[in-house]
Amino acid sequence: MADLPPLREVIAKHGLSASKALGQNFLFDAQLLDRIAALPGDLQDRPVLEIGPGPGGLTRALLKAGARVTAIEMDRRCLPALDDLAQAYPGQLRVIEGDALKIDHNELMGEPFAIVANLPYNVGTALFTRWLGGEGWPPQWTSLTLMFQLEVAQRIVAATGSGAYGRLAVLAQWRSDAKLAMKVHRSAFTPPPKVMSAIVHVTPAEMPDGVSARILERLTEAAFGQRRKMLRQSLKAVPGAVEALEALGIDPQRRAETLAVGDFVALARAIG
Numbered sequence: 001m002a003d004l005p006p007l008r009e010v011i012a013k014h015g016l017s018a019s020k021a022l023g024q025n026f027l028f029d030a031q032l033l034d035r036i037a038a039l040p041g042d043l044q045d046r047p048v049l050e051i052g053p054g055p056g057g058l059t060r061a062l063l064k065a066g067a068r069v070t071a072i073e074m075d076r077r078c079l080p081a082l083d084d085l086a087q088a089y090p091g092q093l094r095v096i097e098g099d100a101l102k103i104d105h106n107e108l109m110g111e112p113f114a115i116v117a118n119l120p121y122n123v124g125t126a127l128f129t130r131w132l133g134g135e136g137w138p139p140q141w142t143s144l145t146l147m148f149q150l151e152v153a154q155r156i157v158a159a160t161g162s163g164a165y166g167r168l169a170v171l172a173q174w175r176s177d178a179k180l181a182m183k184v185h186r187s188a189f190t191p192p193p194k195v196m197s198a199i200v201h202v203t204p205a206e207m208p209d210g211v212s213a214r215i216l217e218r219l220t221e222a223a224f225g226q227r228r229k230m231l232r233q234s235l236k237a238v239p240g241a242v243e244a245l246e247a248l249g250i251d252p253q254r255r256a257e258t259l260a261v262g263d264f265v266a267l268a269r270a271i272g
């Protein structure tokens with residue numbers, strides 16, 4: 001195992017004060033980082049895409065687990081620290097400087113890969129929606145292991161009928177298995193964020209036949225965009241949706257949050 005200085009020393013040496021603008025909250029606890037890196041399963045020789053490695057705490061844990069890591073980081077101040085890591089684990093770490101939102105991850109990786117990231121909230125949800133969207137399925141990624149604010153993690157794994165149930169839950173559950181793998185206390189981060197966090201672990205499942213991801217997305221957008229309204233009102237904007245409700249025997253007076261993920265899938269299929 002590589003002999004590396006403690007992360008706090010790395011931060012001091014490279015002057016990596018956490019930038020608020022870049023949503024930087026660093027993790028230093030090696031045991032916690034090892035537990036996160038264990039969530040995708042055995043990583044020996046497996047390709048992993050890490051977004052936002054920062055000073056490289058999680059990256060170290062992934063490298064220690066034997067992964068071949070590609071890390072995208074947009075803060076160039078972190079690059080010398082990551083370069084030290086690349087030298088400590090020869091041939092295991094490739095660092096790409098850039099904005100992960102502007103990079104084609106499938107092309108970059110070129111083979112099936114696991115995704116692991118501790119990202120700022122807005123970037124995390126934008127990437128999450130992108131990774132789970134689109135017509136092509138199964139995706140090239142084999143699992144997502146992502147840190148979110150606890151409240152967002154709860155929306156991703158929410159059950160039908162709960163207050164947290166909405167677009168994110170349907171998106172995450174209609175052709176994937178999503179679970180809340182670990183809660184992470186705010187005090188684990190430097191600096192500590194205002195709210196609690198949690199790690200969500202997602203694996204692709206079989207995609208239901210005859211369903212367009214685009215239509216399903218339009219349905220959930222319309223239904224949850226006006227979640228207090230009855231479906232016959234909120235779904236008016238989607239051609240064929242109200243007729244599909246009737247054909248499927250779904251009471252149009254119901255509200256979006258009472259429809260199970262499978263109901264949305266059936267509706268999307270009926271619309272065509």
Ligand SMILES: C[S@@+](CC[C@H](N)C(=O)[O-])C[C@H]1O[C@@H](n2cnc3c(N)ncnc32)[C@H](O)[C@@H]1O
Pocket residue numbers: 022023024025026027028051052053054055056057058072073074075078098099100101118119120123
């Ligand atoms: C919450 S910090 C986590 C750092 C490190 N992974 C850890 O767990 O300690 C988020 C990191 O993502 C980087 N970042 C923010 N937006 C990004 C983007 N669009 N593309 C790539 N990296 C980004 C930040 O510079 C920062 O290093």
